[in-house]
Amino acid sequence: MSDAEPPDGADAGSPGTDAGGEFDPVEPDTGEEFEPVDVFPDSDDFDLRPGADSCYKCSTCDTNCPVAEVDDDFPGPKFQGPEQWRLKRTDDDHEVDDSVMDCSNCMRCDNACPSGVPLSQMHNTARGQYVDDRMSTLSVEYWRNRILANYRTSAWFASKAPRVANVAMNFGPARWVMEKAMGITSEREFPAFATETFTEWWARRGGAAASREHAREARER
Incomplete structure (x- = not known):
């Protein structure tokens, strides 16, 4: 051929x-x-129903939760997901428990559940309702979460001066201020920004033309 x-x-x-x-x-x-896969369908109706009836309270998710292991006040994924819906179904005025904000969204509960209950999706649905209904838009936690959630915006600014951003984000006094003012622990290291974007690196190496040439040479070896 x-x-x-x-x-x-x-x-x-x-x-x-x-x-x-x-x-x-x-x-x-x-x-x-x-x-x-549309994990979070576009909807303004916060519904904790999906998967709630599949939960038979085996507590496997609780035993695999890293937050529940170190925080005795955290009720665990079983309560944050299926139980929240059951309480809401029997009481329309039931408010989402504020402990849902402690979930780290590691999704280990999803992998551990033998019934395939979409626990992390239920947690995020409850978290969204809690933020809309109960969290003050003037609170430090609200704005900290907004900044961390909209990383693309802050990263765009930081990428314009990557070396300066790398020094500033890991500068001791700056980290102390972030911890005291925003609750971002100083023990966490921020990832370094690259001094060159992928598209710049790709263009410098010849782009698609060079890639085709390298592939052709590899086939001919």
């Missing part, structure tokens, strides 16, 4: 091949079509 012929069973326009039928390393053919 010549280099210009597409592989058996594939046409020239299939993923992973260019117009001439040759392998295109920029768009590899994985053999499977990607099907995105």
Whole structure:
């Protein structure tokens, strides 16, 4: 088979091949079509119902929760997820417990649950309702969470001067101020910003043309 012929069973326009039928390393053919999963459907109705009836209170999620292991006041994933919905279903005025904000969203409870209850999704749904209904927009915790959640915005500014940002974010006095003012522990190290973006690195190495050339050379070896 010549280099210009597409592989058996594939046409020239299939993923992973260019117009001439040759392998295109920029768009590899994985053999499977990607099907995105809508984990959090767009809805203003906070519903803790999904998965609640599948929970039979085995407490496996609680024993695997790293927060519950070190915090005796944290009720655990079982309460934060299925129990919150059961309480809400029997009492429309039931308020989401504020301990839901202590969940680190590590998702270990999802992997541990033998019934496949979407615990982390239920926690985040309850957390969203708690923030909307009970958290003050003037509180330090609210703005700290907003800053950390919208990392793309702050990272864009920091990436304009990466070396300065790296020094400032790990500067002792600055870390002390962040801990006292915003509750961000000084023991946590911030990741370093790269001095070059991926697109800059990609262009410097020749971009897609160089990638195709390297792939062709590798096949000819």
